């Protein structure tokens with residue numbers, strides 16, 4: 219289920235005459251979170267037009283505008299898992315397609331690139347700010363629907379996306395022939411399910427092996443692994459931006475985590491340390507997350523695309539700033555997110 223989007227809003231988006239030439243929009247150092255919130259739908263359209271998806275796939279501008287507004291409306295105002303997150307994840311997909319020339323270099327067909335961008339935009343639709351274990355632990359409706367297959371939230375994000383595609387005037391894939399249409403939906407499903415961190419852990423070793431043994435663009439299994447890896451890169455891409463962005467993202471994430479922890483406590487369940495505002499050390503958790511997950515992932519990306527190498531250096535620099543944060547936190551014996559604010563950017 220999702221709320222209706224007014225046709226007046228669709229018209230307004232079609233008439234948006236934003237300057238559109240925001241500086242460095244297609245560079246890796248650009249932070250999509252610096253785009254004004256009300257211009258995000260406009261800049262989402264810009265990504266599709268910039269990649270010439272509309273011409274190539276005969277997507278009506280009004281259909282794309284309506285689709286984007288339904289997707290935006292499908293997100294809730296959680297501290298982190300909201301429309302701004304969706305826009306920033308999709309923006310990183312746009313950067314990868316453009317800067318790594320994924321289509322020109324035959325890493326992706328034009329269809330796979332279109333679905334990659336759409337998957338990122340939709341990958342967290344209707345997120346409630348609680349994770350998969352919360353669904354199962356509390357026996358939510360979503361758990362009753364999907365917990366037997368796992369990836370509870372991701373299956374819901376996919377279901378919501380399908381619902382929007384089946385809404386009058388929103389099916390951006392309507393002009394695809396039936397073969398391309400079913401390929402698009404299969405890839406959409408695989409991409410969205412790949413954003414479950416648990417499935418990332420299961421495939422990271424295969425990704426590593428594939429990249430170290432000379433990636434083969436024509437092997438469908440390797441292609442699937444690459445798309446899964448790229449989805450996680452996009453989902454975690456805030457960490458490749460400057461310190462202010464990655465610090466602010468961490469604040470939003472732990473705001474969400476600690477609210478889940480509070481909710482679990484109020485239900486008589488003890489939250490994991492990461493979600494317990496009394497026990498969690500944000501600097502330690504960020505150092506672990508960047509060390510164990512983000513850096514290995516972007517190192518693999520840079521092995522395949524050397525132009526991603528600078529992103530790994532930014533990750534290492536941001537991690538070193540969390541090391542600094544650690545000393546500051548302990549010196550002032552801080553907990554929760556309040557300690558982060560006093561951190562002057564030491565650069």
Ligand SMILES: COc1ccc(Cl)c(-c2nnc3c(C)nc4ccc(C(=O)NCC(C)C)cc4n23)c1
Nearest residue numbers: 413414415450453454457467468471492503504507
């Ligand atoms: C790709 O899917 C997701 C889903 C949800 C989230 Cl919040 C994230 C995510 N995006 N940025 C971050 C940052 C900066 N820190 C994080 C610290 C911990 C965890 C976490 O879930 N840890 C438990 C797990 C390892 C068993 C996730 C974090 N995270 C990514």
Ligand SMILES: [Mg+2]
Nearest residue numbers: 341342413414
């Ligand atoms: Mg997710």
Ligand SMILES: [Zn+2]
Nearest residue numbers: 303341342453
């Ligand atoms: Zn996400």
